[in-house]
Amino acid sequence: MNVLAKIFSLLPLVPGVCQAIEAIHGSAVDGASKKQLALQSLGLAGAVADSVDPAAKAEIDAVTGVVGSAIDSTVSLFNQFGWFHTTPATPAPTPTK
Numbered sequence: 001m002n003v004l005a006k007i008f009s010l011l012p013l014v015p016g017v018c019q020a021i022e023a024i025h026g027s028a029v030d031g032a033s034k035k036q037l038a039l040q041s042l043g044l045a046g047a048v049a050d051s052v053d054p055a056a057k058a059e060i061d062a063v064t065g066v067v068g069s070a071i072d073s074t075v076s077l078f079n080q081f082g083w084f085h086t087t088p089a090t091p092a093p094t095p096t097k
Contacts, residue, residue, distance in 0.1 A: 018071060
């Protein structure tokens with residue numbers, strides 16, 4: 001596995017994955033669990049990735065570390081700008097008779 005190619009192919013996906021997980025789970029799931037969900041979404045969950053190619057464990061660990069840092073940085077940036085903290089949607093009005 002080419003480590004740099006794998007990293008560069010996953011980095012553009014990080015913001016979308018982080019936003020989707022936040023939209024789905026919001027404050028119901030803690031940050032560490034959401035990070036693990038993001039890594040799983042990107043195919044980097046330790047046990048799963050290692051079982052697919054046990055010989056590439058070192059490369060998988062390296063890519064997971066870099067992408068994990070990118071996830072942390074993305075979440076920090078989103079939190080800084082308040083992009084994760086949106087107001088809840090207003091419910092649709094119900095028809096009156």
